[in-house]
Amino acid sequence: MEMESKLVAHPRQSGRVSVENLPPSMIRKLANPSRGLNDVIPLWFGEPDRPTPEFICEAAIDSLKAGHTFYKPNLGIEPLRVALADYTNGLYETRFGPENIVVTNSGLVALGLASQCVVNEGDTVVTHAPMWPNLPAIQEVLGAQVVRVPLEMRSGAWRLDLDRLFAACTPETTMMMINSPSNPTGWMLNDVEQQAILDFCRHRGLWLIADEVYNRLVYDAPRAPSFSGKINDDDKVLLVNSFSKTWAMTGWRLGWLTIPKSMEKTFEMLVEYNFSCVPEPTQRAGIVAARDGEQFVSESVARYRQARDCLLEHLANFPRVTCVRPESTFYSWLSLDGMTDSYAFAEQAIHEAKVGMAPGIAFGPEGEGHLRICFAVDTDLIEQAIDRLGPMLR
Amino acid sequence: MEMESKLVAHPRQSGRVSVENLPPSMIRKLANPSRGLNDVIPLWFGEPDRPTPEFICEAAIDSLKAGHTFYKPNLGIEPLRVALADYTNGLYETRFGPENIVVTNSGLVALGLASQCVVNEGDTVVTHAPMWPNLPAIQEVLGAQVVRVPLEMRSGAWRLDLDRLFAACTPETTMMMINSPSNPTGWMLNDVEQQAILDFCRHRGLWLIADEVYNRLVYDAPRAPSFSGKINDDDKVLLVNSFSKTWAMTGWRLGWLTIPKSMEKTFEMLVEYNFSCVPEPTQRAGIVAARDGEQFVSESVARYRQARDCLLEHLANFPRVTCVRPESTFYSWLSLDGMTDSYAFAEQAIHEAKVGMAPGIAFGPEGEGHLRICFAVDTDLIEQAIDRLGPMLR
Numbered sequence: 001m002e003m004e005s006k007l008v009a010h011p012r013q014s015g016r017v018s019v020e021n022l023p024p025s026m027i028r029k030l031a032n033p034s035r036g037l038n039d040v041i042p043l044w045f046g047e048p049d050r051p052t053p054e055f056i057c058e059a060a061i062d063s064l065k066a067g068h069t070f071y072k073p074n075l076g077i078e079p080l081r082v083a084l085a086d087y088t089n090g091l092y093e094t095r096f097g098p099e100n101i102v103v104t105n106s107g108l109v110a111l112g113l114a115s116q117c118v119v120n121e122g123d124t125v126v127t128h129a130p131m132w133p134n135l136p137a138i139q140e141v142l143g144a145q146v147v148r149v150p151l152e153m154r155s156g157a158w159r160l161d162l163d164r165l166f167a168a169c170t171p172e173t174t175m176m177m178i179n180s181p182s183n184p185t186g187w188m189l190n191d192v193e194q195q196a197i198l199d200f201c202r203h204r205g206l207w208l209i210a211d212e213v214y215n216r217l218v219y220d221a222p223r224a225p226s227f228s229g230k231i232n233d234d235d236k237v238l239l240v241n242s243f244s245k246t247w248a249m250t251g252w253r254l255g256w257l258t259i260p261k262s263m264e265k266t267f268e269m270l271v272e273y274n275f276s277c278v279p280e281p282t283q284r285a286g287i288v289a290a291r292d293g294e295q296f297v298s299e300s301v302a303r304y305r306q307a308r309d310c311l312l313e314h315l316a317n318f319p320r321v322t323c324v325r326p327e328s329t330f331y332s333w334l335s336l337d338g339m340t341d342s343y344a345f346a347e348q349a350i351h352e353a354k355v356g357m358a359p360g361i362a363f364g365p366e367g368e369g370h371l372r373i374c375f376a377v378d379t380d381l382i383e384q385a386i387d388r389l390g391p392m393l394r
Numbered sequence: 395m396e397m398e399s400k401l402v403a404h405p406r407q408s409g410r411v412s413v414e415n416l417p418p419s420m421i422r423k424l425a426n427p428s429r430g431l432n433d434v435i436p437l438w439f440g441e442p443d444r445p446t447p448e449f450i451c452e453a454a455i456d457s458l459k460a461g462h463t464f465y466k467p468n469l470g471i472e473p474l475r476v477a478l479a480d481y482t483n484g485l486y487e488t489r490f491g492p493e494n495i496v497v498t499n500s501g502l503v504a505l506g507l508a509s510q511c512v513v514n515e516g517d518t519v520v521t522h523a524p525m526w527p528n529l530p531a532i533q534e535v536l537g538a539q540v541v542r543v544p545l546e547m548r549s550g551a552w553r554l555d556l557d558r559l560f561a562a563c564t565p566e567t568t569m570m571m572i573n574s575p576s577n578p579t580g581w582m583l584n585d586v587e588q589q590a591i592l593d594f595c596r597h598r599g600l601w602l603i604a605d606e607v608y609n610r611l612v613y614d615a616p617r618a619p620s621f622s623g624k625i626n627d628d629d630k631v632l633l634v635n636s637f638s639k640t641w642a643m644t645g646w647r648l649g650w651l652t653i654p655k656s657m658e659k660t661f662e663m664l665v666e667y668n669f670s671c672v673p674e675p676t677q678r679a680g681i682v683a684a685r686d687g688e689q690f691v692s693e694s695v696a697r698y699r700q701a702r703d704c705l706l707e708h709l710a711n712f713p714r715v716t717c718v719r720p721e722s723t724f725y726s727w728l729s730l731d732g733m734t735d736s737y738a739f740a741e742q743a744i745h746e747a748k749v750g751m752a753p754g755i756a757f758g759p760e761g762e763g764h765l766r767i768c769f770a771v772d773t774d775l776i777e778q779a780i781d782r783l784g785p786m787l788r
Contacts, residue, residue: 007628007630007654007656007657022663022664022667024659024662024663024666025663025666028468028662028666032467045465047464047465051461051462051463051464052461052463057458057459057463060458060675061455061458061459064451064454064455065451065455067445067446068445068645069445069446069451069642069643069644069645069646070441070445070644070645071439071441071644071645072645073426074422105499105647105669106669106670108667108668108669108670109668109669112667112668116535121515134666134667137667138667141510141667234401236401248463249463250463250464250465251462251463251464251465251466251671251673251674252463252673253499253669253670253671253672253673260401262401263401265418268418268422269416269418269419270416272418272419272422272528273416273502273506273528273531273532273535274502274503274506275499275500275502275503275647275669276500276502276647277645277647278647279645279646279647279676280645281454282673
């Protein structure tokens with residue numbers, strides 16, 4: 001009978017995080033006011049500085065010209081599902097078929113679908129931290145509690161203590177969520193650790209969602225260790241990947257899930273009620289990327305390696321800065337002695353140094369005291385950024 | 395401690411519909427085995443037969459060529475938000491600004507976002523029926539109970555009894571969901587009825603989600619009545635629209651929400667955690683469609699009107715068929731005397747008559763005994779379809 005004067009989303013009565021209580025994306029919050037300012041060097045977002053290669057764009061253009069503007073099957077067009085199975089099989093000596101592949105309109109959406117499938121209100125999800133904030137947020141919106149096991153710095157490298165990870169799993173735990181290679185730290189699991197995690201999940205009947213979107217941005221191997229090569233079709237494992245980072249396609253919103261064959265029908269329905277299908281021109285571009293994109297991947301990684309080494313070399317001049325050489329991703333995750341408010345520092349850096357960085361706190365409380373720099377840019381821009389940041393890092 | 399031999403999604407303990415219990419899309423279930431068969435006349439899906447007009451595709455092609463392949467703001471690029479506000483203001487003499495617009499990757503996703511925002515587990519949502527199955531499914535996945543008030547046939551026209559609609563609202567009801575013009579019936583609310591519904595929702599403090607994606611496919615007016623022109627910025631109303639039907643863009647996955655300004659931040663977060671952003675080339679195409687697409691809309695409607703009249707003229711030859719002349723949408727919703735299993739009938743029609751139609755049961759139990767024919771095709775195809783269906787309709 002009342003007129004409400006202030007419009008708020010319906011307050012949650014249940015365990016789910018209410019929409020208003022969702023944590024805002026602190027990277028976007030920081031960056032939005034400065035969007036389009038040409039004088040800020042943008043190292044905050046996780047995306048390459050160069051547009052998608054032309055040969056990939058051409059495939060979408062050809063598809064548009066051919067009039068591919070109709071609804072498509074929920075799980076993706078067959079040639080893309082085949083191309084993605086082939087791509088994975090080529091990388092990891094696996095034997096996936098198109099029926100293991102679900103095409104989604106981004107890795108983020110793939111994560112959301114996978115989570116909808118296995119996470120319930122009241123569940124506990126165990127994961128590591130610091131972490132890309134959207135991963136835990138998706139679980140919290142579904143009403144799950146997220147238990148975060150912090151990475152530890154051991155002998156100058158990040159490491160996840162598996163005993164701590166396993167000890168964090170209680171009878172209420174239904175799922176483990178792993179992001180390796182990891183945003184923001186650039187840390188990754190090795191094959192032995194992955195096998196141990198898989199064995200533990202099998203033993204305890206836990207679901208495992210693994211976000212492997214950085215699996216090609218690796219500096220000492222052609223690809224990161226993946227759960228792909230370790231699982232069989234009875235495993236409760238859902239693998240998330242994306243075209244965004246590997247083929248510089250962030251803006252396309254194209255990703256995929258690798259699922260057990262027996263869940264094909266379940267995901268068909270989930271896609272139907274979530275987003276229906278992915279545009280065909282986007283999928284045609286995806287086929288070309290997965291099939292013909294290897295040279296681009298190697299060239300990109302070589303370029304990012306150069307940028308990484310340049311950045312680390314310059315950061316070494318600042319005694320207050322501690323920074324592990326990342327073995328994967330295009331992020332440098334640095335800590336600055338004496339810095340206790342990363343958001344304030346990052347904001348100050350925009351205004352005083354004209355450099356945009358992601359504040360560590362954006363990746364959870366474990367990230368405080370840190371900054372994330374995306375080094376997927378030319379080395380002269382990195383030199384310019386460090387030059388500008390100099391007075392603040394000293 | 396157990397290994398599960400059969401992989402099923404995590405069973406819901408709560409009131410939410412478990413993923414395995416989701417109703418399959420019966421249109422897709424029926425059509426999928428016959429996809430690509432050239433000898434079936436496809437009148438089952440709700441999409442125009444012609445691809446998106448070239449001038450719209452060109453905008454996306456130009457955007458791809460310009461390298462617009464990066465992340466974009468959550469709520470949409472400013473020129474598209476402006477274009478959509480202008481478009482609505484031009485149609486309905488409203489005064490929306492870009493801050494009222496949220497760009498989404500489909501009308502379906504817009505519905506999902508709006509529902510996430512206002513629907514809670516245990517809520518009751520009141521709506522009408524028969525209805526596009528995805529609309530209630532979205533609510534059920536969120537744990538809401540959907541109460542369906544059936545349309546009634548009065549003096550040869552569909553009608554929603556508003557007294558029955560209002561009587562269906564209990565203290566547990568938090569939201570009303572309206573789809574006018576309506577899929578599958580082609581029925582629509584008039585302005586007086588819309589005002590009465592809005593007044594009722596205001597009085598009771600209910601949210602109103604209105605799916606208006608068919609608002610331009612109207613045969614006796616340039617646009618359907620809309621809640622747009624009746625609401626003010628204090629109203630708990632979320633309007634859903636899409637580029638799919640109006641500009642023949644089903645495969646693009648582009649839609650939008652019209653929201654109260656005060657909810658901009660809430661939707662910014664919802665988009666961030668759901669799909670992040672819509673591809674820029676798609677948004678650029680959307681600008682051109684909304685700004686320069688009026689001639690295409692009039693030509694399409696003229697063509698669909700001709701197809702509708704052709705279809706009805708031919709159906710009139712079959713005494714068993716009852717069919718209202720739809721005043722909107724591109725669907726004919728017909729009942730066939732003596733037909734009690736629309737799914738079996740539609741399946742038989744594929745095999746015996748080589749004509750694909752949507753079975754009425756796909757739109758809920760209220761739809762049984764009916765068939766939906768999408769008449770967005772050339773008249774010679776309609777004549778051919780009726781010719782083939784003849785023996786089954788006699």
